[in-house]
Amino acid sequence: MRGFIRRYAGPRSVQRTIVMLLVAIFIPLSLILSAAYQFSERTMMNKVGELNRIKAEQTSSRVKDLFQRAFMSTNGFIGDKAFINALQNEDPYSIEKNSTYLQAIERLQYTFFLNEKYAVVIQDYYGVPFESNVSRLGWRKGQLEQAILGTVHWEGHDFFNSFQWSVLDPGGTAEPLIVLSRWIFSPVTANMRGIVSMAIPLTALSDILRSDSGSYEIRDEAGTLIYPREERQAAGTTADSAAIALAPTPWAMIPTDAGVVIAQELRYFQLMMIASLLVVLIIFIVSSTFVMRTVSRVVHQIRLLSKRLVNPSLDLSVPIHADRHLTELSDLLQQLMHNLATTRNNLEWAAAEKRNLEMVMLQQQMNPHFLLNTLSTIRFLAEQSAQERIGSLVLSLSYLLRQQLYRSERYWPLEEERQYLRQYIEIQRARFGENIRVELSFAEESLPLPILRMLLQPLVENCFEHAFSGRAAGHIRIAAVAARGGIQVIVADDGSGFARSASPAASAKKSIGLHNVRERLRLHYGERAEMTIADAQPCGTVVSLHMPGEKSSGMMSSP
Structure with missing residues (x-):
């Protein structure tokens, strides 16, 4: 390009403008974009981290409230003496026993879970189960009872460790459930009297976690995934120290680290930005070289064409290797001169022809007028000599001629077409006879x-x-x-x-x-x-x- 610049024969202003554009736009633009990217990266990472932390704390508070309400609602069974006595009743069909169960469940509904879906399963001291209505959870009668009792273990639990959290996912149409099972002890002897299990749908938890558009996982103390129910591919999660304990459960909520995804996208954007700047810079340099070369060649040929324009010989041809556009311009100028001469001759001929046509038109206007006047005279003489048939035919012929000579519109009503046909038919019948x-x-x-x-x-x-x-x-x-x-x-x-x-x-x-x-x-x-x-x-x-x-x-x- 340096050698070409030395040979550049076009206006120096074009050369200076291209170089100034390169220096004044692309170099500062590259620096500004780089600084803006770095600042945006730091700011975005900090803001996203802060927003995720705040959202995680708010969401975890709502999840804790759900679990706390479930836990507190079962406290009503622990302090209910009538309920504890009913657990020691050996008769599973006792009306008093079942009535006590229903009253305790009804108090539970009006205390903490009004208008919410849940179910309660009770097992007394003798292993006899009692199950509330589970149909609204999509479970069949007896199915929930067997599933819960199959997960409850008596071993290892005492008065101070008397509850267990678990998740039931039977598949099919039945809803996955979060189950809280609590052991009921006698307040006098501290002996175990039965188990009360409360089941709430897992959708109550998923609705909370999805409400802030975040991404979370809930795992138990062994690291088993509680929510979501299926392992999913994620960019990564935060460290264990970022896990939020969900008391009173032994579970923890772990926010998915969105910063990893953002960092990857930012790095990809950075590479794309650098590549785009390089491509644009290369295109600019190549196009500038082509533009300056074209301008140099065009300016030279324009100078040559300008000198020939002032020549009286009107030789507007350009060299065979001239620019295509200049060649077209030369051809157009020659064609323009030829067209101007042709147009001048055509205008002179058209003016003379117009005068001749005007004279002919004036003469033609007189001939039909004379013919119609003559027909009127013939009709008058026929009527004077009692030749009414001849007069009628002349009148019809005059009507037809007037319609043809003095009517210029393309259309007329069908009624006038009928009148025209009547006059024409009268003339034809005079020729061919009345028998038609x-x-x-x-x-x-x-x-x-x-x-x-x-x-x-x-x-x-x-x-x-x-x-x-x-x-x-x-x-x-x-x-x-x-x-x-x-x-x-x-x-x-x-x-x-x-x-x-x-x-x-x-x-x-x-x-x-x-x-x-x-x-x-x-x-x-x-x-x-x-x-x-x-x-x-x-x-x-x-x-x-x-x-x-x-x-x-x-x-x-x-x-």
Whole structure:
């Protein structure tokens, strides 16, 4: 790059700007990002550790409160003389004994566990069990009793060590339970009289631990996992000194060390940041070299092109090895000069042509006007000489000419189309004779709907010109109704039929009119219009049209 800078022939300001950008942006930015990362790492680790410690203390207090309430609730059994006496009753079906059990359990409910799910299992001095309602915990009758009594051991317990904590997890639909079992002693002789076990769902503990979005483990004195019930992969836990004792249980709560995860993410972020800065720096250096080289070449070629622009020869070509953009600029300048000359000539020709067209238009406006005035004179003379038929035909012809010459809109109501057909049919019947009957049947609701001007006239003309060739009589039916959101038109005759035309020449002429109608429908309505042609039975032709009942705004103009 150093050798290239010495050969750089472009503006020195570009070179200085690129070097200043490199020094003034990327180097300070790298230092700032590095310092910000180190500060953020220390601050985040400290804050996360402090927040985790506070949350762990608050959560452990709630867990201790749950266990303390369970423990204190069983104290009511220890001081209840009637309950202790009931434990010594040998009759398991004694009404007094069972009533005493139920009263003690009911006091337990109203003292500490109102509206909470729990169950109580009692075993008297003779080993006879009693079980409260366990269905709301998802356990079957007798299942909880067997599970609890199977975990309680008499050995090793005395008056001063008279309770045991355990966890039951039967699987299936039954809830895992935390069980507190307490030995009941006689207050007089200190002899063991029975066992009272209280079971509360493990979900009461999990709800507390999940409420602060933390991650915790609870283990017993042997290190066995109490919560969660399955071992999970974790980034690590704090040291044993960070374990929080959960009195009155022998268990401890250990917060998962989120700082390890954060530290790993921060180290990964640091590596990514350094790699990104290096990549950006390399890209900047390479792109700067390319930019300066391009600028140098472009400036040289622009100077060359500028000198040729002031040359009267207008030779705007550039060397074959010039920059692609300059080559395009040279070609565009040459094309621009050519286009300017061509446009100037076209404008002069268009101006002259416009003057000629204006003169022709003024002359053409006079010819139809003279023709209509002449027809009015002929009609007047016919009426004066009592030739009413001739006068009527001249009047119809004048009407048709006015509609064709002085009406420029593409659409008119179907009612005007009907009026136009009546005038046209009157002229055709004068030519072909009165024995050709024409029936016009237009539904009243269809008359206001718009239709292309003079669309049906070629179809009616086909009927007169080709359907009754060689015949003196015939019938033409023209019907229109409002159907399927548009207009349905049928033009039918009882002539020779399209397939049975008299000659190929007649079929060709007939096809021209049908082709004209079909193309007008396609240009104005597209696929929304339909046109079908069929032979009628026993003879004749039926042409059916269907078109939308609204004007088309985006199609081509009608001829």
